[in-house]
Amino acid sequence: MPQNCIQVRNLIKTYADLTAVNRISFDVRSGEILGILGPNGSGKTTTLKSILGLIEFDEGSIEVNGLPIKKQRSEILKNVGAVLEGARNIYWHLTPMENLTYFAGIRGIPKKNISERAKYLLESLELSDVANKEIRQFSSGMKQKCALACAFIHNPSILLLDEPTLGLDVEITRTIMDWLVNVVEKEGKTILITSHNMDFVETICERILIIRKGEIISHETVKSLKEKFARKHFILDLKTEPHQAFLEAISSLGTVSAHGSSLRIELETVNYLIPLMKAVGETQTDMLDFRSVENDLEDIFLEVIKEKTE
Amino acid sequence: MKTLSLFSAEGRMMYWSLRRYMFNTVAMVAVLFLIFMGMFWGVKTIGGSGVTGESLDSMLVGYILWVSAMLALGNTGGEILTESQRGTLEQLYLSPLGAHRIFFFRALVNILFNFIIMTIMLYLSMAATGRWLSVNLLYLYGMVFLSTLSLVGISFMMGGLGLIHKKISSINGILSFGLIGLMLLPTYPLTPYAFLPFIAGAAAVRNSIVQGASFPIWWYLFIAGNSIFYVALGLAVFKRMETKAKRLNKMNQY
Numbered sequence: 298m299p300q301n302c303i304q305v306r307n308l309i310k311t312y313a314d315l316t317a318v319n320r321i322s323f324d325v326r327s328g329e330i331l332g333i334l335g336p337n338g339s340g341k342t343t344t345l346k347s348i349l350g351l352i353e354f355d356e357g358s359i360e361v362n363g364l365p366i367k368k369q370r371s372e373i374l375k376n377v378g379a380v381l382e383g384a385r386n387i388y389w390h391l392t393p394m395e396n397l398t399y400f401a402g403i404r405g406i407p408k409k410n411i412s413e414r415a416k417y418l419l420e421s422l423e424l425s426d427v428a429n430k431e432i433r434q435f436s437s438g439m440k441q442k443c444a445l446a447c448a449f450i451h452n453p454s455i456l457l458l459d460e461p462t463l464g465l466d467v468e469i470t471r472t473i474m475d476w477l478v479n480v481v482e483k484e485g486k487t488i489l490i491t492s493h494n495m496d497f498v499e500t501i502c503e504r505i506l507i508i509r510k511g512e513i514i515s516h517e518t519v520k521s522l523k524e525k526f527a528r529k530h531f532i533l534d535l536k537t538e539p540h541q542a543f544l545e546a547i548s549s550l551g552t553v554s555a556h557g558s559s560l561r562i563e564l565e566t567v568n569y570l571i572p573l574m575k576a577v578g579e580t581q582t583d584m585l586d587f588r589s590v591e592n593d594l595e596d597i598f599l600e601v602i603k604e605k606t607e
Numbered sequence: 608m609k610t611l612s613l614f615s616a617e618g619r620m621m622y623w624s625l626r627r628y629m630f631n632t633v634a635m636v637a638v639l640f641l642i643f644m645g646m647f648w649g650v651k652t653i654g655g656s657g658v659t660g661e662s663l664d665s666m667l668v669g670y671i672l673w674v675s676a677m678l679a680l681g682n683t684g685g686e687i688l689t690e691s692q693r694g695t696l697e698q699l700y701l702s703p704l705g706a707h708r709i710f711f712f713r714a715l716v717n718i719l720f721n722f723i724i725m726t727i728m729l730y731l732s733m734a735a736t737g738r739w740l741s742v743n744l745l746y747l748y749g750m751v752f753l754s755t756l757s758l759v760g761i762s763f764m765m766g767g768l769g770l771i772h773k774k775i776s777s778i779n780g781i782l783s784f785g786l787i788g789l790m791l792l793p794t795y796p797l798t799p800y801a802f803l804p805f806i807a808g809a810a811a812v813r814n815s816i817v818q819g820a821s822f823p824i825w826w827y828l829f830i831a832g833n834s835i836f837y838v839a840l841g842l843a844v845f846k847r848m849e850t851k852a853k854r855l856n857k858m859n860q861y
Contacts, residue, residue, distance in 0.1 A: 312856065343856070351697055353853040374703040382859065385694025388620075390627050395619070402616020403702045403709050405609030431627075447698075 384440030438469030684765035754808020760841030767848030
């Protein structure tokens with residue numbers, strides 16, 4: 298059974314009359330990547346910053362590696378790294394190497410002790426060629442990779458990432474994703490991550506928390522969440538745009554959304570498959586393809602949020 | 608060892624930044640020099656024969672001290688504002704050594720850098736005015752270091768305010784110009800004004816360079832005690848404001 302390296306219990310944080318986080322409790326197990334999902338203003342960043350001791354919470358307790366954040370923050374920070382403001386977290390007028398040297402220095406690590414680590418990080422994040430160029434010339438993705446390297450320079454066992462792929466293209470997102478999975482698998486790191494990128498979270502996280510209005514509304518593995526919210530979605534590709542008679546015939550079978558000649562149908566029950574096919578025949582609709590699709594995490598996320606709102 | 612690493616990290620940061628922004632540094636020295644020359648010729652022209660050589664020397668030393676004081680005073684507040692605008696402030700707060708230590712060592716590195724500015728300004732001004740003073744640089748550096756430490760304390764208080772209120776440049780301006788007047792107040796032997804930050808040290812430097820005055824050891828100890836008091840007070844206020852900023856989640860908002 299893996300140990301809990303972050304333990305959050307009944308966390309409450311209020312700002313004037315706004316409750317940002319309301320009695321949140323969860324654990325992060327050693328060696329896992331836990332994702333926190335939630336709409337804007339749901340309390341994700343407040344939770345992350347409370348764990349780092351950057352926000353003074355009102356009630357509850359947070360322990361990192363068994364140490365209370367309010368009393369032993371300095372000790373905790375020796376083993377924690379974080380990227381909170383994305384690429385803004387580093388000095389753009391310096392080079393990646395200078396940033397790494399500086400961030401190690403302010404953690405009390407001498408320059409001579411980090412050369413191997415810096416070399417490894419720059420190489421693994423494909424930054425070796427630009428190690429001595431000013432960061433301000435870099436693309437957003439490269440800046441983000443530099444921020445990750447800086448957060449990892451002291452070889453922490455825990456990494457907290459706030460929206461690490463915000464505004465990045467697919468390729469860079471994939472690189473970062475692979476890199477994070479690699480450090481978890483090979484180095485046994487623990488990662489707590491917030492993101493709006495559902496594909497990213499679905500791919501790298503084993504468990505996810507969904508937070509809404511400061512409360513946890515779901516806390517499960519991605520697998521069980523997908524099973525729980527499994528819906529029968531079907532894609533129907535037609536030769537032409539669907540005619541009115543066909544749409545009317547299938548409207549009572551479930552939720553239908555049309556995108557040109559492609560229809561996405563969520564049947565209330567799989568038993569409605571027969572009436573659906575019958576409607577295709579009766580309205581003489583020319584069908585090119587018919588396939589079932591699984592709910593992706595984005596659908597599930599929206600569904601969970603919707604369900605808890607109702 | 609850790610403290611040494613932190614100090615050298617701040618030293619390196621200063622060096623890298625200076626290298627990247629060399630033009631800005633040269634421009635700053637040039638502007639400070641031009642302001643001094645304007646003041647010098649203004650006083651000489653308006654004062655005419657009533658202005659003695661000693662008062663011009665006093666003005667030269669006073670200006671150099673004021674520049675050092677101004678740079679030290681704006682340090683921590685300015686640094687917090689810059690870090691906050693950049694988005695790097697929270698990263699500094701993730702250091703296990705504590706952000707207050709980072710800013711303290713940054714302030715020390717800044718004082719040492721200011722010695723270079725001070726020396727350039729001093730010799731440029733002496734060359735331009737033709738008034739060559741006998742300056743013991745070691746004494747000057749030592750005394751300026753000792754007395755500007757008290758302003759580092761004030762700067763920490765400003766930095767604390769900066770964490771909460773962000774823009775505090777107007778207060779900085781008032782303090783910087785207020786110092787010009789305060790530096791003229793008598794401090795020795797132990798007037799109430801001597802308990803204010805920086806002033807006793809500045810007066811000691813000015814009097815010893817311009818008039819060749821010497822002071823008993825207890826006076827230097829008093830100046831050191833004054834600095835230690837203001838540094839401790841500044842750090843205490845800073846830590847208190849830091850807690851408040853964390854409670855209000857204002858650490859990285861700008």
